[in-house]
Amino acid sequence: MGLDEDALEYHRADPPGKLEIATTKPTNTQRDLSLAYSPGVAAPCRAIADDPADAYTYTTKGNMVGVVSNGTAVLGLGDIGAQASKPVMEGKGVLFKRFADIDVFDIELDQDDPASFAEAVSMMEPTFGGINIEDIAAPACFQIEEFLREEMDIPIFHDDQHGTAIISGAALQNACEIADKELSELEVVFAGAGAAATATARFYDSLGVDRDNITMCDVDGIITAERAANGDPHSYVEPFARERPDGDLADAMDGADAFVGLSVGGIVSEEMVRSMADDPIIFAMANPEPEIGYEEAKAARDDTVIMATGRSDYPNQVNNVxxxxxxxxxxxxxxxxxxxxxxxxxxxxxxxxxxxxxxxxxxxxxxxxxxxxxxxxxxxxxxxxxxxxxxxxxxxxxxxxxxxxxxxxxxxxxxxxxxxxxxGKSREMMRVVLNKAQSDPKRLVLAEGDDPKMIRAAYQLTEQEIADPVLIGHKRDIWEQAADLGLDFDPEIVDPTTDELDPYAERLYDLRKRNGVTRRESDGLVHDGNYLASVMVEMGDADAMLTGLTNHYPTALRPPLQVVGTADDADYAAGVYMLTFKNRVVFVADATVNQAPDADVLAEVAEHTADLARQFNVDPRVALLSYSDFGTVDNEGTRKPREAARRLRDDPDIEFPVDGEMQADTAVVEEMLAGDYSFAELDEPANVLVFPNLEAGNIAYKLLQRLGGAEAIGPMLVGMDKPVHVLQRGDE
The missing domain is CATH 3.40.50.720 (NAD(P)-binding Rossmann-like Domain)
Structure with a gap:
């Protein structure tokens, strides 16, 4: 199938289109409905009648944008009419929701008269927190936006004008920095005099480009003062009419520093690019074919051509999203x-x-x-x-x-x-931990310090003041990679090939000599980043370690287990994943370490995982899971989680609700807990789920991630004497 056929199938698949309305409050009971509609809805209605600003408190207005068009200038399609523009406006709504969590109603008005269109839109102010007008032909778009800005007391934005201006303006600022050019001295040539070009020229003026250094061209050539005086083209371009002789685009580009194309494809030649000033800036943004192709513009000159287009298959896409x-x-x-x-x-x-x-x-x-x-x-x-x-x-x-x-x-x-x-909920939860880390940064040793991902991680940890990273690896390799990555920082590096490691080798020997490790072998082991990082943490030369990026999980986990070991109050370590859903967070244990835990292991894992939940400011509610509910099946497998739950309930030092054994749906569905199992210790759904064995835990978290839409953070290693973080190989 071609792209057109794929797109048609995408849009017609049931349900047709790309948007739907979803409820945000419960509607499962008669009481829910009485609150959502009659009679309960009268209360917010009265409140808003008394104070209109309460519409932002009691309705969706504060997060609702109207995307409005008449379809007279749809990108790449022209004047196709209001109805035909609806897929584009729905698409705009998708982008609002996907990137900024803003809800949208798309509204297509079959009205070409600017005054009538603007009046209709202005009457919608009670509905929306803002209006995005879209795909309206010039000069009507200017008139409509001006009217709406005067008449309405909410944000009005014509993306076709201002979106391109803002995004390309960001590109222009950075292009000037790279080319060592001043905005105020830049000679800029525009191809196109429509809504986008005119607004972009205005915006560049706001950024610091001298208006007298802007030359605009349309199909008839340079827009001169003489042409503007004769009313050609529309009056919105008049501020950019130049006192200069007539000429075409080639004449305008001769000696220019920057070219901004918002017109049609293929109108700029390599010769025109060669006529420009040193290190030219070329923004060829016509779609789908740029005014000049990326490869052609680059090949036209030997110096640096800083190129942007409107296409996603080339660098520097000027994308309004x-x-x-x-x-x-x-x-x-x-x-x-x-x-x-x-x-x-x-x-x-x-x-x-x-x-x-x-x-x-x-x-x-x-x-x-x-x-x-x-x-x-x-x-x-x-x-x-x-x-x-x-x-x-x-x-x-x-x-x-x-x-x-x-x-x-x-x-x-x-x-x-x-x-x-x-x-996403995962970002919200991680922010809790990051805030704590930033308040008291620790020394974090990165065992695989010569891996590019670890070097970049170290840079970001330093830049955001989350931790003080220590990289293990060859200094020269790390410095060269950091330079290649454009990272301007001077990380602390421990180089096993040049640095003194005797104290670490001696300590490793002391720890492992009764486990078959000789003194000579310990000299070799500390050249392994995982062992060296583990000994550094054990000796207090680092507060925590991170590894696992390039090794299988068991291989990466073995050194810290042997060297750092479990905490004084712990006999077992465990791997925990935090799974985040839209409105729920669940901690899953054990998913990476203990293959066939007995009741002792399950109870300890539950306690460690509850402690981890508290570090994320989550009050733990623990469920020991099985395929049985509170004794409905009695065998060796179901007795283990049942016994673990009993021990935890009987422990006076345990300060969180815990119960089991229970099935997974019993643990997470409030109606089931409150119904047949109202005797359970959990009066709310569990948020710490302890699985009966490694297979179940690992399978469950991956299914929830892949099919249930959960975001998985982890594995986080609990029960260790000091903080040790072992990634799954290939993690980001």
Whole structure:
């Protein structure tokens, strides 16, 4: 099947389209329905009637954007009408939800008259927290946006104008830095004089480009002062009409520093690129065919050509999804009355700054492990970089507050954390641990320190002040790799080939001499990163260790078990995964260590896992799982979790509710616990699930991850004397 056939099948698969409405509150009982509708709904209605601002408290308005179009200028399709534009507007809604957790109603109005269209949209203000107008032809789009900004007291944003301006503006700032050019001195040529080009030229002026250095061209050539005086083209371009002779695009590009294409494909030749100034900046953003191809532009010159396009198959895609979801997120969260120029500039500057920072491995992996390092091939972030949400939205919210258009004041540090939580429950839970780590950074030794992922992890730990990393590996290799990765930091390195390791070898010998390790063998073992890291932690030269990235789990786990060992109050270690769902967190144990635990092991694992849950600020409720419910099956297998649960319940030092043996659904479904098993110690569903053996735990967490939509964090090793973290091989 071709792309068109695939797209048609994608859209017609049941249910048709790409959006649906989902309830956010319980609707399972008569009481639920009486609260959701009559008679309970009268209470919020009265509250809003008394104070209209309460609409943000009691309804979806504060997280609802209207995506509105008449279909007169749909990207790549032209004037196809309101009805035909609906798939695009639904798609816009998907992007709002996927990237910024904003709900959308798409509205297609069969109205070409700008005044009538604008009036219809203005009447929707009670419904929405913001309006995104989309795919409307120029100059009507300018008139509509101006009217709505005057008439409505909520954010209005025409993405076709401002999205491209903001994203390409971020790229322009970084391109100038790389090319060592000043924005104020930049000679910029535009191909195109429509909505996107005009708005982008205006925005570049806001960023610091001298308006007198901007030359705009349309199909008839350079837009001169003489043409503008004769009303050609529309009046919105007039501020950029130049006092210069007539000419075509080739004349305009001669000697220019930057070319910005928002027109049609194939209109720029290699010769035109060669005529530009040194190290030219070329943003050829026509879709699907750029004004000049990426390879052609690069091949035209021997110096540095900094190139961006609108395509995803080349570096530096100017993609509007980097802008509108996050700009609206920040604007909605401070209840801004508008999206002003300060907020747009803040968004662009935040994107530019983010592109200079090290890119997380998860993002690199999502883009095929291609190098993503600040330079000519990477001047704007990637849309799948999760940091865009809290960097851009936070900058926009701050600019709204500073510029006086915000009706709510936010603590920006707290706001950043709420934004991070929107990326998923796992990010919210990890933030708890990161905050604790940042308050008291520890020395963390990375056993596989010469692996690129570990080097980048060390850089990010340092940059975010989470920990003080110590890398084990060859110094020269680590320094060279750090330089190749563009990481400007000076990590602490322990090099087994050059550093003095005698004290570590002696300590390892003392610990293992009655387990068959000779003094000579200990000299060799400390050259193994896992053993060296383990001894460093055991001796107190590091507070914690991390390993497992390049070794099988049992191989990586063996040295810390032999050297660090379990805690004084523990006889067993265990591997725990934290599984996060949309509104629930569950800790699963044991999924990696103990193959056939008896009741003693199960009880201890339950206790360790409950302690781990508390580290994430979760009050543990523990269930010992089986295929039996409270004695319905009695055999050796079911007796182990039953006995473990009994011991924990009888222990006066245990301060968490625990019960079992029970089936998995009994443990997590409140109605089942409250029904037939109302005698159970758990009055709420369990959030710590202890499985009867390694097979069950490992199978369960992987099924929940792959089929149940859970995000898995771990494995986290519990029961050790000091913090030891062993990754599954290949983890990010």
């Amino acid at each position: 980097l802008g509108f979801p996050f700009i609206f997120r920040g604007a909605l969260d401070v209840r801004a009355t508008e999206i002003n120029e300060a907020m747009k500039v803040a968004a662009s500057e935040a994107l530019a700054e983010l592109a200079k920072r090290d890119v997380p491995d998860a993002v690199v992996k999502a883009y095929g492990d291609q190098p993503l390092q600040f330079g000519p091939g990477y001047i704007i972030p990637k849309p799948l970089d999760p940091r865009v949400l809290f960097e851009v939205s936070g900058a926009v919210a701050e600019a709204a507050m500073d510029s006086g258009v915000a009706r709510e004041t936010l603590d920006l540090d707290e706001y950043r954390e709420t934004l991070e939580a929107r990326l």
